[in-house]
Amino acid sequence: MGRGGHRGRGAGRADARRGPGADSRSRGAPDPARTVALETLTKVRRDDAFANLVLPALLDREGLSGRDAGFATALTYGTLRLQGRYDAVLTRCVDRPLEEVDGPVLDVLRLGAHQxxxxxxxxxxxxxxxxxxxxxxxxxxxASFVNAVLRRVSALYAQEWLDRLRREAPDATAALAQVESHPQWVVKAMRQALVSCGRGVEELPALLGADNVDPEVALCARPGLISPEALVKEAASALGGEPRPGATSPCAVVLTGGDPGRLASVRRGRAGVEDEGSQLVALLLAEAGLEGRDERWLDMCAGPGGKAALLGARAAQRGARLVATEIAPHRVRLLESAVRALPPGTVEVRQGDARDAGSQEPGAYDRVLLDAPCSGLGSLRRRPEARWRRRPADVTELAELQRELLASALRAVRRGGVVAYVTCSPHVLETSLVVGDVLKRLAREGLEAELLHAGDAATRVAPRPPAGAERQMLQLWPHLDGTDAMFCALLRRT
Structure with missing residues (x-):
C-alpha cells in the first residue's frame, strides 16, 4: 500500500477505471461495483438485511460478473467484517461524534476506508x-465531506493506523476489539470460551482474526448419492481450480474457486454447500455407538436442511428413517428442497415446535440431533453483519430456549439412545453450561443421561483430529480447524 500523492480528477478518473471494479461504460456514471457494495451496506444497516441474500441479486441486476463481481463482493464483505476497525479510524478523522454522521455517509466512508x-x-x-x-x-x-475525511484516513498506512489504535486504546480488550473489529463483549466471550476449553488466551487474536478472513467454500457429498472423489472430479471439470477432499469431514470437498451452483450435483441435491464443522457434528451423531434398535432418527430444528440431508443420507444407507421438524414455514420449504434427492420415504418433514417433541413422542427416537438456535458467534466469518447486531441479552434469552429444547430432546430419545446437542457458538452460556444445567434439572425429575466423549468420536470420524479432540465436549475453532466454531456434546440417555 503506497503512500502516494493526490493528483487531479482527470488522472484519478483514469486510474480508477483501470483498477479493480472500474467502470468504462460512461465517463459520468459511478462505478457499478462500488454502487452495488454501497446499496448492499445500506440495506444491511437500514433494513437488517443479510448481505449473502442481498448481494447476489444486486450483482445479477447490474449484470456484474468476473472481476467486477469479485471486487464488489470483496469490498462488501471486507467492509462489513472490519466495520469496527474502520469506525475507530474514522472517529479520529471526523470532527464530530460518529453517531452524528448520517448513516448513508458513514456507509460511503467505511467503503472508502476499506479500499x-x-x-x-x-x-x-x-x-x-x-x-x-x-x-x-x-x-x-x-462528497466534499467524504473527500476531506478520506484524505485524513489516507495520511497513514494501514499498519500505522493499527499501531495507533493499539497505542491509544484504554486497555487490551478495547485494543483487540478495535483492531480485530469485534464488539468488546464478543471479545470477552471468546476469551472465556478459550479458557473454558483449556486453551490459552494468547490464541485470542488469532481466533478473532479468523473471523475477518474469507472462508473457503465446502461442499458435502451426501453418502449414497455421490462420493467425495466423484464430487472432486465434477468440481474440477466444471469450475476449474484444484478442489480437494476436506480435512475435518470425510464427506467434504473444498473448492478453490467458482460458483458451486453451477455443479449438477448441487442443483440436484446430491451435494450441498455446508461448512466442514457442520458436517462433522452431524456425522458424530450418525456414527455414535448404539445398542439395540436403530430405526428412527429425529432432527429437531432442521431448517434450512444441510444436516438433515446428511443425516437422511446416512439413515437411508442403514434402513432408518429421519423425522425433520422446523417451526418456521420458509425454513420448512428450504428443508424440503434440501432432502429432495434422498430416496422416497427416508425423510418425513414436519412443521412444529421442537420443544413439544419430548412430550408428544417420549422415548420414540434412537438418535436425536438438536442443532439449537444460537447467537451464531461461531460463524461470524460467514455472516459479518451478525457481530454488530447481536447483544449480550440475546445470548441469555437463547440459552433458556436451548435448555428447553435439550430437555425435550432427552425426553424424545429412548433409553440407550443418543442425543447430539450442537450450536454454532463457542459461548459458554450456550454450550457447556446449557448441557450441565439440563442434566442436573432432568436428574431431579428421574431422567438421567451421561456424556459420551465427543472428542474421541470426532477423532474416529474426521480425516484429521480436531484441535479439541482430547476433550469430552467437542469445540471446533476457525483458527485451528479451519471450520466454523461448532460445539457438540453427545449424550446417552440412561
Whole structure:
C-alpha cells in the first residue's frame, strides 16, 4: 500500500477505471461495483438485511460478473467484517461524534476506508472513486465531506493506523476489539470460551482474526448419492481450480474457486454447500455407538436442511428413517428442497415446535440431533453483519430456549439412545453450561443421561483430529480447524 500523492480528477478518473471494479461504460456514471457494495451496506444497516441474500441479486441486476463481481463482493464483505476497525479510524478523522454522521455517509466512508487500508486499489483512485460515488448517491455536499475525511484516513498506512489504535486504546480488550473489529463483549466471550476449553488466551487474536478472513467454500457429498472423489472430479471439470477432499469431514470437498451452483450435483441435491464443522457434528451423531434398535432418527430444528440431508443420507444407507421438524414455514420449504434427492420415504418433514417433541413422542427416537438456535458467534466469518447486531441479552434469552429444547430432546430419545446437542457458538452460556444445567434439572425429575466423549468420536470420524479432540465436549475453532466454531456434546440417555 503506497503512500502516494493526490493528483487531479482527470488522472484519478483514469486510474480508477483501470483498477479493480472500474467502470468504462460512461465517463459520468459511478462505478457499478462500488454502487452495488454501497446499496448492499445500506440495506444491511437500514433494513437488517443479510448481505449473502442481498448481494447476489444486486450483482445479477447490474449484470456484474468476473472481476467486477469479485471486487464488489470483496469490498462488501471486507467492509462489513472490519466495520469496527474502520469506525475507530474514522472517529479520529471526523470532527464530530460518529453517531452524528448520517448513516448513508458513514456507509460511503467505511467503503472508502476499506479500499484505502485493506485493498490493492491505488490510494488516489480509492479516494476519487469513493468521492464520486458519494456525489452521485448523496450529493456534492456529502462528497466534499467524504473527500476531506478520506484524505485524513489516507495520511497513514494501514499498519500505522493499527499501531495507533493499539497505542491509544484504554486497555487490551478495547485494543483487540478495535483492531480485530469485534464488539468488546464478543471479545470477552471468546476469551472465556478459550479458557473454558483449556486453551490459552494468547490464541485470542488469532481466533478473532479468523473471523475477518474469507472462508473457503465446502461442499458435502451426501453418502449414497455421490462420493467425495466423484464430487472432486465434477468440481474440477466444471469450475476449474484444484478442489480437494476436506480435512475435518470425510464427506467434504473444498473448492478453490467458482460458483458451486453451477455443479449438477448441487442443483440436484446430491451435494450441498455446508461448512466442514457442520458436517462433522452431524456425522458424530450418525456414527455414535448404539445398542439395540436403530430405526428412527429425529432432527429437531432442521431448517434450512444441510444436516438433515446428511443425516437422511446416512439413515437411508442403514434402513432408518429421519423425522425433520422446523417451526418456521420458509425454513420448512428450504428443508424440503434440501432432502429432495434422498430416496422416497427416508425423510418425513414436519412443521412444529421442537420443544413439544419430548412430550408428544417420549422415548420414540434412537438418535436425536438438536442443532439449537444460537447467537451464531461461531460463524461470524460467514455472516459479518451478525457481530454488530447481536447483544449480550440475546445470548441469555437463547440459552433458556436451548435448555428447553435439550430437555425435550432427552425426553424424545429412548433409553440407550443418543442425543447430539450442537450450536454454532463457542459461548459458554450456550454450550457447556446449557448441557450441565439440563442434566442436573432432568436428574431431579428421574431422567438421567451421561456424556459420551465427543472428542474421541470426532477423532474416529474426521480425516484429521480436531484441535479439541482430547476433550469430552467437542469445540471446533476457525483458527485451528479451519471450520466454523461448532460445539457438540453427545449424550446417552440412561
Amino acid at each position: 484505502l487500508l485493506a485493498m490493492r486499489v491505488p490510494r488516489h483512485a480509492a479516494v476519487w472513486a469513493t468521492v464520486d460515488l458519494a456525489a452521485h448517491a448523496l450529493g456534492r455536499g456529502a
